[in-house]
Amino acid sequence: MHHYSQGKVHSQAHKGIKEDCYEEEQGRDGFYGPVSHLVKKAPSPRWKNITGSLKPRMYNLNQLPQSSSSWQKLLYNAFVEIYYLRQKKSQNLKTIKGFRNANGDLIYFCHKGKGEIFTEYGLLSFYKGCYIVIPKCLVHSFIFQEDSEFFVIESLSGYFKEPERGMLGKHAVYDIQGLQKPNLSLQQQRQKELSLNIREMDVKKAGEITTFSYDSDIYDVVGWKGNLFPFILDIKNIMPVMSHRAHLPPSVHTTFLAPEFVVCSFVPRPLESDSDSLKIPFYHQNIDYDEVLFYHAGDFFSRDNLESGMMSLHPCGFPHGPHPKAFQSVKEKTKTDEYAVMVDSRHPFKTDENLSSMELKDYWKSWQG
Ligand SMILES: [Fe+2]
Numbered sequence: 001m002h003h004y005s006q007g008k009v010h011s012q013a014h015k016g017i018k019e020d021c022y023e024e025e026q027g028r029d030g031f032y033g034p035v036s037h038l039v040k041k042a043p044s045p046r047w048k049n050i051t052g053s054l055k056p057r058m059y060n061l062n063q064l065p066q067s068s069s070s071w072q073k074l075l076y077n078a079f080v081e082i083y084y085l086r087q088k089k090s091q092n093l094k095t096i097k098g099f100r101n102a103n104g105d106l107i108y109f110c111h112k113g114k115g116e117i118f119t120e121y122g123l124l125s126f127y128k129g130c131y132i133v134i135p136k137c138l139v140h141s142f143i144f145q146e147d148s149e150f151f152v153i154e155s156l157s158g159y160f161k162e163p164e165r166g167m168l169g170k171h172a173v174y175d176i177q178g179l180q181k182p183n184l185s186l187q188q189q190r191q192k193e194l195s196l197n198i199r200e201m202d203v204k205k206a207g208e209i210t211t212f213s214y215d216s217d218i219y220d221v222v223g224w225k226g227n228l229f230p231f232i233l234d235i236k237n238i239m240p241v242m243s244h245r246a247h248l249p250p251s252v253h254t255t256f257l258a259p260e261f262v263v264c265s266f267v268p269r270p271l272e273s274d275s276d277s278l279k280i281p282f283y284h285q286n287i288d289y290d291e292v293l294f295y296h297a298g299d300f301f302s303r304d305n306l307e308s309g310m311m312s313l314h315p316c317g318f319p320h321g322p323h324p325k326a327f328q329s330v331k332e333k334t335k336t337d338e339y340a341v342m343v344d345s346r347h348p349f350k351t352d353e354n355l356s357s358m359e360l361k362d363y364w365k366s367w368q369g
Pocket residue numbers: 284286291314320
C-alpha cells in the first residue's frame with residue numbers, strides 16, 4: 001500500500017505535532033511493517049470505562065511471598081514463558097545440582113543479588129542488572145552469594161539471536177567483545193577452592209523434572225570450541241540508539257530476538273533536544289504484539305506510581321502511551337534514568353492465576369489524569 005494522508009499532518013513523525021494535539025502511531029510487525037500516524041485532539045487512552053477483560057494490567061512483583069524460593073510463572077503462551085525466580089543465598093554447596101532446561105533457551109535477568117554460575121563451558125559471574133543467556137539443554141548451577149531475584153524469559157520457539165544492526169554497523173547497541181564469556185580455567189580453580197563436586201542434575205522437559213545421578217562431578221569438561229555457549233550481557237553495556245532530533249520507535253532498543261518474540265532494553269539516554277520534538281514515548285498501538293515491561297531500576301517518569309519490581313502487560317487491542325503527568329514532569333528533565341526490560345510477543349499472553357493477587361486493579365484508570 002502506498003503512502004497516503006488526509007487532513008493536517010506533520011511531515012516528520014514525532015516532531016512538530018500540531019499544538020494541543022496528540023500523535024498516535026498504529027504499526028504492524030512491531031513498527032517494522034506498515035505504519036501510520038493519527039493526529040488526535042485527545043489521547044486514546046482517556047477511556048472512562050472498560051467492560052471486559054482486555055485491559056492494560058500492572059502487577060507488583062514485590063508482593064510475591066518473601067518465603068517463596070522457586071520459579072513463579074507469570075505469563076505464558078506456546079512460544080514464550082515468563083517467570084519470577086527468587087532464591088536465598090546458597091548455604092550448603094553440597095546440595096547444589098545441575099539444571100538442564102530441555103524446554104528451551106533461558107534468559108535470567110538479574111533484578112537483585114549476585115553470585116556465580118557453573119556451566120559445562122566455564123564460570124560466569126552474575127550481578128544486578130545483567131542478562132544471563134543459557135541456551136537450551138546446557139547444564140548450569142547457580143551459587144547465590146546474596147539473596148537473588150530474576151525476571152526469567154524462556155523461549156519455547158527457538159534460540160535467541162542478536163538484533164540486526166543494519167546500517168548502524170556491527171558494533172552498535174552492544175559489542176559482542178563486551179559480553180562476559182564462560183571461563184573454564186577459573187571454574188576449575190573455583191571447583192577446587194570450594195571442593196565442589198556436583199553429581200546430580202535436574203532436567204526440565206515438558207513441565208516435568210527428571211533427575212539424573214552420576215558417581216562423579218558432572219562439570220568435567222577440559223576443553224571446548226564452538227559458537228554455542230552461555231554468556232552474560234550487562235544492561236549497562238547497552239549503548240542506546242537515539243536521535244537528538246526525533247523520538248525513535250522502541251524497536252531500536254531490541255536486545256535479543258527469538259522467532260515469535262523480542263526482548264528490548266530501556267536504559268538511560270538523553271532526551272531529544274529539538275524544541276519541536278516529542279520527548280516522551282508517543283501514543284501507539286503495537287498492533288501485532290502483546291507488550292510486557294519489567295521495571296528494574298531508576299526513575300520511571302512516564303508513568304505514575306511506578307516502583308522497581310513492577311511489571312505491566314499491555315495486550316494488543318488498544319493504544320497506550322505516557323500518563324498525563326509525564327507531559328509536565330518531562331519539562332524538568334534532560335535525560336531518562338530508567339532501566340527496564342520489555343518482552344513483545346506476537347502471540348497473546350495468558351496470565352497465571354497467582355498474578356491476580358499482585359495486580360493493581362485500577363491501573364487501567366491511570367490515563368484519566
Ligand atoms: Fe508499547
